[in-house]
Amino acid sequence: MDSPLNQRLTFLGGGVAASIYTIIARAVWSSSELTVSVIDPTEQPPERTLCVWGAPSPLLEDAVVAQWSKLCFGYGTDTITVDLDTWSYRQYTASSLRQLAERMGPIHRITAMADDPSDESVLHLDSRPHQPVSQPASVELLQHFHGRRIRTSKDIFQPDTAVMMDFRTDQSDGICFLYVLPYSSTEALVECTAFSPAVWDVDQYAHRLDTYIELELGCSDYEVLATETGVIPMNDRSVDRNRGRNWIVIGSAGALTKPTTGYMVARCLRDATSLFVDAKRSGRMSVPSAPPSRFAWYDKLLLRIMRDEPEVVPLILWTLFKRNPIHRILSFLDEQTSLRQEVLLFLRLPWMPFLRAIVRQ
Ligand SMILES: Cc1cc2nc3c(=O)[nH]c(=O)nc-3n(C[C@H](O)[C@H](O)[C@H](O)COP(=O)(O)OP(=O)(O)OC[C@H]3O[C@@H](n4cnc5c(N)ncnc54)[C@H](O)[C@@H]3O)c2cc1C
Structure with missing residues (x-):
């Protein structure tokens, strides 16, 4: 049977997910077979x-x-630095992914609000927010952050080292850590991230950024080049991604952002690869199967701990990273580990908060 992808692919919503699915579609299918439209x-x-x-x-x-x-x-008072060996921590941007998608083949862009699709012969990939929820959230928090891209007068950053979670900051308003992405020895994005039920006032981020840059980074002389603010919902809701024949929900709208980390790009890459490879093989479009359900359960437990016992979370995450091999932890966060590997990780964590979260709703 001929796949509808041989003819037309229309994105309802043209953000990050649309770029990722376009790149994978063009890689799996030859460009000449594919017409891409984005609304x-x-x-x-x-x-x-x-x-x-x-x-x-x-x-x-x-x-x-x-x-x-x-x-x-x-x-x-402690820090640890781990070498990623053959792996790396990489940064893309919404525009670098979009430019790559555009270099791979023509994209017909329509600047308009998209309506629900009516033509079932076209594959519609829908990343518009507010999709129908199949299972409402039982826990809802926010990951929210404010960061400064700074340039310092002295060399203070290690350009090969990203600071992923530095909890050496004021925890009195909720779980909080600093995140540092250096672009050279004198330039970096320094971000204050919090997990809590509501976003903070600007002063709450600013106070922690000021203190961290001065005391932990040892710098009082710097220029702010840009700022970045963001909010990512952290919840355990499910969305029915199958909205109709050849109409599939993708991206954040399809609950592809991992609730406990806020990362989505890697999940979208796997989802898109599975979708298009399977379609090419079978000639049919279907929603790729979700990761094993135990990962959603782990997320739910950690979200409950974040909501009910936020004070223990920095120690849990620190222990996770300190006591386990980095590839195993990152694979676990990507939902790519075996049950055996997960047991090995859990054996090295403080157990009590998880046991309490199992009995609590
Ligand atoms: C500040 C921030 C930083 C993040 N950092 C990371 C990270 O480091 N790593 C990671 O993996 N993930 C990260 N994420 C999570 C995730 O990758 C992003 O949220 C990503 O932008 C989600 O892609 P998307 O296409 O689903 O949504 P978006 O990129 O938000 O795109 C949705 C699009 O839908 C459009 N739209 C809305 N309504 C309509 C309509 N009615 N018709 C047509 N179009 C419509 C919007 O204009 C928008 O362009 C981050 C999220 C945020 C908010």
Whole structure:
């Protein structure tokens, strides 16, 4: 049977997910077979810093804007730095992914709000927000952050090392850590991230950024080049991604952002690959199967702990990173581990908060 992808692919929403699915579609199917249209009311969606860990991804190589070979974590008075070996932590942006998608073949862009599709012969990939929810959230929090891209007068950053979670900051308003992406020894994005039920006032981020830059980074003389603010919902809701024949929900709208980390790009890459490879083989479009359900259960437990016992979370995450091999942890966060590997990780964590979260709703 001929796949509808041989003819037309229309995106309802032209953000990050649309770029990723276009890149994978063009890689799996030859460009001449594929017509891509994107409907979005904005001409240029918001710029975003999008990071991914793992083995090199040759297909996305041209969209990488920065990368790091080591990750650093901090807690109490301690820090650890781990070498990613053959892996890296890479940064893309919404625009670098969009440009790569455009270089791979023509995209017909329509600047408009998209209606629900009516032509079932065209594959519609829908990333518009507010899709029908199949299972409402039982826990809802927000990951929210404010960051400054700074340039310092002295060399203070390690350009090969990204600071992933540094909990050496004021925890009195909720779970909070600093995230640092250096672009040279004198330039970096320094972000204050929190997990809590509501976003903070600007002063709450500013106070922690000021203190961290001065005391932990040892710098009082710097220029702010840009700022970045963001909010990512953290919840356990499910969405029915299958909206109709050849109509599939993708991206954040399809609950592809991992609730406990806020990362989506790697999940979308896997989802898109599965979707298009399977379609090419079977000639039919269907929603790829979700990761094993135990991962959603782990997320639910951690979200409950974040909601009910936020004070123990920095120690849990620090212990996770300190006591386990980095590839195993990152694979686990990507839902790519076996049950045996997960048991090995859990054996090295403080158990009590998880047991309490199992009995609590
Ligand atoms: C600040 C920030 C930083 C992030 N950092 C990372 C990261 O480092 N790594 C990672 O993996 N993930 C990250 N994420 C999560 C995720 O990758 C992003 O949220 C990503 O932008 C989601 O892609 P999307 O296409 O689903 O949504 P978006 O990129 O938001 O695109 C949705 C599009 O739909 C359009 N739209 C809305 N309504 C309509 C309509 N009616 N008709 C047509 N179009 C419509 C919008 O204009 C928009 O362009 C981050 C998220 C945020 C908010």
